[in-house]
Amino acid sequence: MSALTKTRPGAAAPKSRRARKIQNSASIVPMSTFMWALAALYAFPLVWFLLSSFKPGSELFRYPLTILPENPTVAGFEQAWDRFDFLLYFSNTLIVAVSTTVLTVIASAMTGYALAKYQQYRWVKIFFICILATTMLPTEVILSPTFIVIRDLGLYNSLAGLVVPSILTATGVFMFRQYFVSIPDDIIEAARIDGAREVGIFFRIMLPMSRPIIMTLAIFSFQWRWNDYIWPLIVVGDESKFTLQIALRSIVGAENIDWPLLLAASAMSLLPLILLFVVFQRYVMNEDLNAGLKD
Amino acid sequence: MTVTTAANDERRTEPPAPRRRGAASRRVQYRAAPLILGGTSIVLFLVFFVWPGSLGLIYSFTDYTGIGDFQFVGTENYEKLFSDPTFYQALTRTLLFAALSVPLMYVVSLTIATLLVSNYTKGKTAAKIIFFFPWLISPIVAGVIWRWMFGESFGFVNYVITTLGADPLAWQTDADLALMVVVMAATWGGTAFNMLLFIAALKNVPRSYYEAAEIDGAGGWQRFRHITLPSIAPTSFMVVLLSSLGAMKEFAMVQSLNGGGPGTSNTFLIQYIYETGFERADIGYASAVSMILLVILMSIALLQLWINRRRTA
Numbered sequence: 001m002s003a004l005t006k007t008r009p010g011a012a013a014p015k016s017r018r019a020r021k022i023q024n025s026a027s028i029v030p031m032s033t034f035m036w037a038l039a040a041l042y043a044f045p046l047v048w049f050l051l052s053s054f055k056p057g058s059e060l061f062r063y064p065l066t067i068l069p070e071n072p073t074v075a076g077f078e079q080a081w082d083r084f085d086f087l088l089y090f091s092n093t094l095i096v097a098v099s100t101t102v103l104t105v106i107a108s109a110m111t112g113y114a115l116a117k118y119q120q121y122r123w124v125k126i127f128f129i130c131i132l133a134t135t136m137l138p139t140e141v142i143l144s145p146t147f148i149v150i151r152d153l154g155l156y157n158s159l160a161g162l163v164v165p166s167i168l169t170a171t172g173v174f175m176f177r178q179y180f181v182s183i184p185d186d187i188i189e190a191a192r193i194d195g196a197r198e199v200g201i202f203f204r205i206m207l208p209m210s211r212p213i214i215m216t217l218a219i220f221s222f223q224w225r226w227n228d229y230i231w232p233l234i235v236v237g238d239e240s241k242f243t244l245q246i247a248l249r250s251i252v253g254a255e256n257i258d259w260p261l262l263l264a265a266s267a268m269s270l271l272p273l274i275l276l277f278v279v280f281q282r283y284v285m286n287e288d289l290n291a292g293l294k295d
Numbered sequence: 296m297t298v299t300t301a302a303n304d305e306r307r308t309e310p311p312a313p314r315r316r317g318a319a320s321r322r323v324q325y326r327a328a329p330l331i332l333g334g335t336s337i338v339l340f341l342v343f344f345v346w347p348g349s350l351g352l353i354y355s356f357t358d359y360t361g362i363g364d365f366q367f368v369g370t371e372n373y374e375k376l377f378s379d380p381t382f383y384q385a386l387t388r389t390l391l392f393a394a395l396s397v398p399l400m401y402v403v404s405l406t407i408a409t410l411l412v413s414n415y416t417k418g419k420t421a422a423k424i425i426f427f428f429p430w431l432i433s434p435i436v437a438g439v440i441w442r443w444m445f446g447e448s449f450g451f452v453n454y455v456i457t458t459l460g461a462d463p464l465a466w467q468t469d470a471d472l473a474l475m476v477v478v479m480a481a482t483w484g485g486t487a488f489n490m491l492l493f494i495a496a497l498k499n500v501p502r503s504y505y506e507a508a509e510i511d512g513a514g515g516w517q518r519f520r521h522i523t524l525p526s527i528a529p530t531s532f533m534v535v536l537l538s539s540l541g542a543m544k545e546f547a548m549v550q551s552l553n554g555g556g557p558g559t560s561n562t563f564l565i566q567y568i569y570e571t572g573f574e575r576a577d578i579g580y581a582s583a584v585s586m587i588l589l590v591i592l593m594s595i596a597l598l599q600l601w602i603n604r605r606r607t608a
Contacts, residue, residue: 035411038426042429045444049444052443114332115333130344137344140568141585143569144582223430233569248436253554262439263439266435270436273432277431
């Protein structure tokens with residue numbers, strides 16, 4: 001850092017060390033203030049929402065508004081837990097998110113490896129282009145035909161209908177492909193000479209090597225599925241199969257919104273992802289891995 | 296870009312083939328391996344992309360309602376579509392939303408990323424977590440959060456406005472103000488990922504360029520304009536492409552933010568497709584809208600690819 005600051009005096013004329021120092025600190029104050037003002041702007045909606053979820057219903061709409069709840073209460077959370085079937089929606093979402101994530105990671109790794117290491121076949125290259133093209137044809141665009149397909153497959157109103165269609169993602173396949181392309185073929189050749197079979201090479205050597213990608217995609221996939229709205233909207237019809245997002249949407253869509261319930265239930269729905277973020281922060285905010293998406 | 300890497304890899308993967316027989320028998324083995332490894336994805340691709348995609352194309356020429364038989368009606372759906380004012384409203388509103396939110400998203404993400412790699416800012420790690428946090432929040436909950444902030448008679452923003460002595464603004468009942476809230480919420484939610492892409496790109500700009508520019512007397516803005524921006528051009532392209540595709544598909548957040556309201560004034564294309572397909576059960580008509588949206592998405596991607604090619608060539 002010090003090396004960098006030294007090379008950035010900001011003006012062409014050479015200055016004394018002291019002058020530079022003064023100039024640096026003169027830039028640090030406005031720049032940092034600006035950054036933290038933006039950060040406050042970004043944090044405020046969430047902070048306001050979280051603090052409001054601890055306010056009793058009477059306090060939510062009482063003027064003058066107060067930032068901090070005067071009589072903090074967890075009544076909204078209790079109500080969400082008891083009356084709103086939170087546990088059911090929560091476990092539905094968890095089952096779907098976890099099983100899809102496991103399947104997505106396995107399928108993406110296998111496909112990514114096939115696309116990276118068997119490019120001598122023309123169909124492999126064509127299939128790669130097809131996978132990339134799916135980003136142009138997302139499910140949102142073809143809602144109704146997708147619904148017909150789900151219905152004809154007998155997946156309507158089942159949790160399997162939420163899992164199976166979301167396994168294949170272009171991003172996941174792409175991440176693994178880029179990673180396996182970067183791994184030298186010598187390793188594979190060596191294993192082949194030792195008599196390992198192709199599928200064995202993948203499962204015993206290549207898959208364990210790709211651990212960072214596995215972690216990153218797993219977190220991404222869990223977030224996608226936990227927060228997904230489109231698939232549950234198409235697939236689920238019965239309240240007992242609702243995921244959290246659909247259930248929350250049903251509160252917002254009501255004629256009279258039950259704000260204490262909505263705020264508490266929404267806040268609770270954030271918990272698993274926050275927990276995941278706290279534990280796996282270095283995988284989530286790793287720019288170098290995300291940069292792989294750039295190609 | 297991918298084409299060139301593919302060609303390079305192909306050269307590398309070609310086995311040296313020391314013994315003729317070995318190479319021949321290996322080739323037989325290889326033929327099965329990619330099929331076994333990629334088989335699941337091929338099936339999923341066919342079932343959940345090719346099948347509904349083709350159905351959509353076929354239905355767009357029929358009067359299918361989801362049950363019973365359907366009849367081919369030629370291009371009737373498309374003709375009806377092009378004279379349907381609600382479709383035009385949804386289309387122009389979506390395009391307006393994209394035109395407002397994509398530049399805003401670009402500028403904000405790049406500004407934040409620049410601040411987060413700058414030598415002149417303090418507390419970068421904590422700030423980065425704050426800026427990244429909205430990534431964790433689902434579009435539905437993000438909509439709830441912003442609806443709560445911008446409630447007309449109870450929201451925090453209007454409370455501040457009235458406390459300052461002005462009249463409260465109609466964030467929910469005025470179509471244009473409601474769109475502004477959607478733009479802000481979308482930017483808030485979409486910054487995190489673009490910011491990470493920009494940070495990675497900014498860190499890859501060689502330091503020596505800046506040093507050379509400084510010796511030549513270039514100021515901060517000049518350095519940014521003539522070194523940073525050209526160096527991160529591929530990432531800029533990526534961010535603009537992904538954000539514009541995302542903006543055209545905006546749906547879930549608006550559902551909980553204002554449901555496309557007031558009335559139908561902020562109904563975007565996906566919501567329009569959903570409502571015609573599911574609530575009015577007019578699958579033929581909805582499929583026609585889907586095909587139009589598909590063409591729009593592809594044109595956006597091709598147009599941007601073309602601009603990108605021309606610039607780099």
